[in-house]
Amino acid sequence: GDSVTQMEGPVTLSEEAFLTINCTYTATGYPSLFWYVQYPGEGLQLLLKATKADDKGSNKGFEATYRKETTSFHLEKGSVQVSDSAVYFCALSRSSGGSNYKLTFGKGTLLTVNP
């Protein structure tokens, strides 16, 4: 079945540091790939997505490139801020009729950014 593996946390960085959170997936066919973010006390929010190989999703300074050859979708940001402190989830979705958003999630990575 489908699965997503992301790097274990927690990750602690200083402000303005470079961030990478690794994500790899296993799925048949051509899934869409997502990063969701959960800020403290809030729900899951879509951060970025990519729907086909070599697509790059980007938002709020975060980027991730859909690499089919390595089955990866690593999240990167060049300079993190304290406000980026949150839990980050990698996820995939394969179209399944009327449930295109049946998401398979990774375990989540807690990011803490210190001033």
Add this chain to the structure above:
Amino acid sequence: EPEVTQTPSHQVTQMGQEVILRCVPISNHLYFYWYRQILGQKVEFLVSFYNNEISEKSEIFDDQFSVERPDGSNFTLKIRSTKLEDSAMYFCASSDILNTEAFFGQGTRLTVV
């Protein structure tokens, strides 16, 4: 900005009791979902709902669980005869007719004691 709202934010129930988790999806959305996250584990798909019926469900979603859209605004998850292992964060989500993005609520933390 429209949002998915879930109530309550935290519910404590005794083992064997029934609970109903409530969600108000975004008003023009047509697809509805429940997910759960047991502490320290992955967020898992439970069920999707469209056109007043279940469109897909996972192995987790057995006869203990049911979903309902009792009126034009609410979407509920009922868990009968709760067990300790049902303790988790339950997330509701909805998406519009284009089904291009799922919007999640802030979750209900269910604790079964």
